Amino acid sequence: MVYNEELLERFNLREKANMLFKSGLIDKTQELEIRRQYKTPFYTPTIAIKALLFLAGILGVSTISGPLTLLFSGGGDIGLRIMTFIVGFGVILLNDRILIRDKYHYKSGLTRALSYSGSTFIYFALLGYNLESKYAYLLLALGFTSIIYIRYIDLLALAASILLFYYTLFSVFYDLGGLFQNLIPIVFMLMSWIFYVLIRRIETKNTSEIYSSSFTIGKSIFLILLYASGNYYVVRELSISLMGLSLEAGENIPFYLLFYVTSTFIPLAYLLLGIKNKSILFIRFGIICLILSFITLKYYYSFGMPVLTITLTGAFLIGLALGILNYLKRIRKGFTREKLLHKDWDTEDFSAIIISQTAGGVPQSEKDLFQGGQFGGGGAGGQF
Amino acid sequence: MKKYHHELHDNKLIDSKLHQYLDAIESNSIVSVYTELRLLLYVGILLFTGGVGYFAYQNIGDAGHILLQLVLFIAIILGLVFLQKHAQPFTRAKSIVEHSYFDYILLLVSLLCISLFTYVLVYFNWYEQALKSTSFISAILFFAFAYRYDNKAVLSIAITVLVAALGISISPVNWIQGEWNSTLELYNVGICIGFVLLTIGKVSDKYNFKSHFKFTYQNYGYLILYISLITSIIESDYDIYFALSGILCTSIFGYFNWYKKDFLFFMFSCITFYICFSYALFKLIDLFNNDLWMLYFYYVPGSIIVFILFLVNKKSHFKHD
Structure with a gap:
């Protein structure tokens, strides 16, 4: 890791102190005292400045590398690759030695821009653009994203490396063909579960706060992958589009009964495990996967009454949520309906924007009845 | 380093009471489902109010339509009673309601009002004549709710509706295809x-x-x-x-x-x-x-x-x- 671990621990402690202050659990003097005792030299700007610095970094690197590329384009393919390698190496050196070591940038946006662009340069310098083997590209990308994660604890790189790993494995099984292709979902499900258990093991032994978000990201991705590899819709549609499976009427995908079971029971299992072990992660994914399974069911077996289904589902959800809210008036079985700690994104202004962009789906005429998109979707129109 | 709350407690930076509280959270003895329940409620409100409006165009028989309008009306009245019961008296300043889902009931009631309003217009075939004024009336209703019960989300909807009524779509939500678009x-x-x-x-x-x-x-x-x-x-x-x-x-x-x-x-x-x-x-x-x-x-x-x-x-x- 390129950062000093001790300093990073202190930095995290300061963040926690700020969160406790915003939750109203400690007062300003207490927060200042904690900040005084745990000093760090790190420079971490607000999210807006982070985004701007990232943009500046990308623009800066591309502005400088453009003329350099032109200058060395006479040297043929090898000359260009050597040049790209030197530029990439220089960018990484600038990032590690000057920005991080001397200027103490930490998650400043600029560090991310430089580490990504530098490694992209080196990546293409090493492989060139027209290599035959796709595995060379995949494996080197996997290696690079893993290195970026380990070196900078970059969560985006962590997610990318997990997905690349799965994609590489998918390619291997796909190229082996035959039975191996049919086994892909089952292998993926088993693998996701094993990885989840492994991460959980490591997490319980680990006390450092530095990696806590890495664990959350890792666990979330594996839970989603476990569900997705067993979801009937995903398996069926991917079998058709990627593996060229052609289904006649009345035919079904291999092992289809298994996928009926997994589509139904994985969400329920998540939800039950979440409630039993009081794991908010499992509860969240239980709800999400249950909704996805419901949509899957509706996709293949429609009752021809979409309006009624939507309205009844809405009424059911309102009733369910109000029921639980009333049930949890006081703490029961360790669950509470109250907010325990402050979350930065949970502000009135932010939710007002989200709600105003999603709510208000009153139909104006019959023709936009099935155009969809009236609920859900939306999002904050780039105001932040 | 130890978990942050242990570290802070050992250095006497937080008191034992807070340490116990944080320990309960960190060890999952107490889990908050604050966000999850609100999200569930909100999705429910979106689906329900979205779905109800479409019934105006469905063939559910005369009795069905009347019954549904009546149900909507009763739901709105019940909602308003709930709101009045829990709301603070009107003030010029910010009024804070200490209730865990008051804001969502407000949102539900105001959206249901619009649903019923549209429903009535469609049912009695008044829609064509009222096309220009409906969005303005909806906007006024949202503004009234926003100011009376002090809610920024409803105010945001009110502004979006008003602006859409004046012919501009400032959001992905297409409130109305106003016919002013082409002329102004x-x-x-x-x-x-x-x-x-x-x-x-x-x-x-x-x-x-x-x-x-x-x-x-x-x-x-x-x-x-x-x-x-x-x-x-x-x-x-x-x-x-x-x-x-x-x-x-x-x-x-x-x-x-x-x-x-x-x-x-x-x-x-x-x-x-x-x-x-x-x-x-x-x-x-x-x-x-x-x-x-x-x-x-x-x-x-x-x-x-x-x-x-x-x-x-x-x-x-x-x-x-």
């Missing part, structure tokens, strides 16, 4: 609405009448004003005049936002200024028919980088404490 220069309307919203925000702040609504008014005001200005430059024949007035307008607002330390609105102003200024600059270069347009390749990245470096250098300016 929309950007002129937009510029006026932008100024009006900014003025309302300013006035409510100055006279302390729901002054916490200021951000919502300003946010929409700036967005509509600036988007309309940029559209006017692209669409109008008087593009250069719009660009120049854009430069003037964003400079003034940008100056005030810098002075007031409003980072978000300062950024809005800067981006719009940049677009207007660059347009005017290259229009000028074009006028002299120079080869200076080659500058463009260095102008864009160069100017963006210089601007960002300026912001980073001045980052302490926007800190509120």
Whole structure:
């Protein structure tokens, strides 16, 4: 890791102190005292400045590398690759030695821009653009994203490396063909579960706060992958589009009964495990996967009454949520309906924007009845 | 290092009570389902109010329609009773309701009112005649709810509906296909609405009448004003005049936002200024028919980088404490 671990621990402690202050659990003097005792030299700007610095970094690197590329384009393919390698190496050196070591940038946006662009340069310098083997590209990308994660604890790189790993494995099984292709979902499900258990093991032994978000990201991705590899819709549609499976009427995908079971029971299992072990992660994914399974069911077996289904589902959800809210008036079985700690994104202004962009789906005429998109979707129109 | 709450407690930076509380959270002895329940409720409200409106177009028989309207009416009345029971009396200041789902019931009731309103219009075939006024009436209803029960989300919907009624879609939500679209220069309307919203925000702040609504008014005001200005430059024949007035307008607002330390609105102003200024600059270069347009390749990245470096250098300016 390129950062000093001790300093990073202190930095995290300061963040926690700020969160406790915003939750109203400690007062300003207490927060200042904690900040005084745990000093760090790190420079971490607000999210807006982070985004701007990232943009500046990308623009800066591309502005400088453009003329350099032109200058060395006479040297043929090898000359260009050597040049790209030197530029990439220089960018990484600038990032590690000057920005991080001397200027103490930490998650400043600029560090991310430089580490990504530098490694992209080196990546293409090493492989060139027209290599035959796709595995060379995949494996080197996997290696690079893993290195970026380990070196900078970059969560985006962590997610990318997990997905690349799965994609590489998918390619291997796909190229082996035959039975191996049919086994892909089952292998993926088993693998996701094993990885989840492994991460959980490591997490319980680990006390450092530095990696806590890495664990959350890792666990979330594996839970989603476990569900997705067993979801009937995903398996069926991917079998058709990627593996060229052609289904006649009345035919079904291999092992289809298994996928009926997994589509139904994985969400329920998540939800039950979440409630039993009081794991908010499992509860969240239980709800999400249950909704996805419901949509899957509706996709293949429609009752021809979409309006009624939507309205009844809405009424059911309102009733369910109000029921639980009333049930949890006081703490029961360790669950509470109250907010325990402050979350930065949970502000009135932010939710007002989200709600105003999603709510208000009153139909104006019959023709936009099935155009969809009236609920859900939306999002904050780039105001932040 | 130990878990953060142990570390803080061992160094006597937090008391034992807080340490126990944090330990309960960290060890999952107590779990909050605050966000999850609210999300569930919100999705339910969206689906239900979205679905109910469509029944007006379904063939469910005369009795069915009457019954459904009656059910909606009763639901609204029940909701209003609930709201009145828990609401604070009206104040000019921010009123805080200590209830865990009051805001969502308010949202449900106001959306149901609109559903019922539309339903009645469709059922009695009044829709064609009432087309222009429906959105205004909806907007007024939302404004009334927003001010009476002090809710920013409902206020945001009210503004969106009002602006949509005036013919501008400022959001992915297509409220109504108003027939004014084709006949009016929309950007002129937009510029006026932008100024009006900014003025309302300013006035409510100055006279302390729901002054916490200021951000919502300003946010929409700036967005509509600036988007309309940029559209006017692209669409109008008087593009250069719009660009120049854009430069003037964003400079003034940008100056005030810098002075007031409003980072978000300062950024809005800067981006719009940049677009207007660059347009005017290259229009000028074009006028002299120079080869200076080659500058463009260095102008864009160069100017963006210089601007960002300026912001980073001045980052302490926007800190509120």
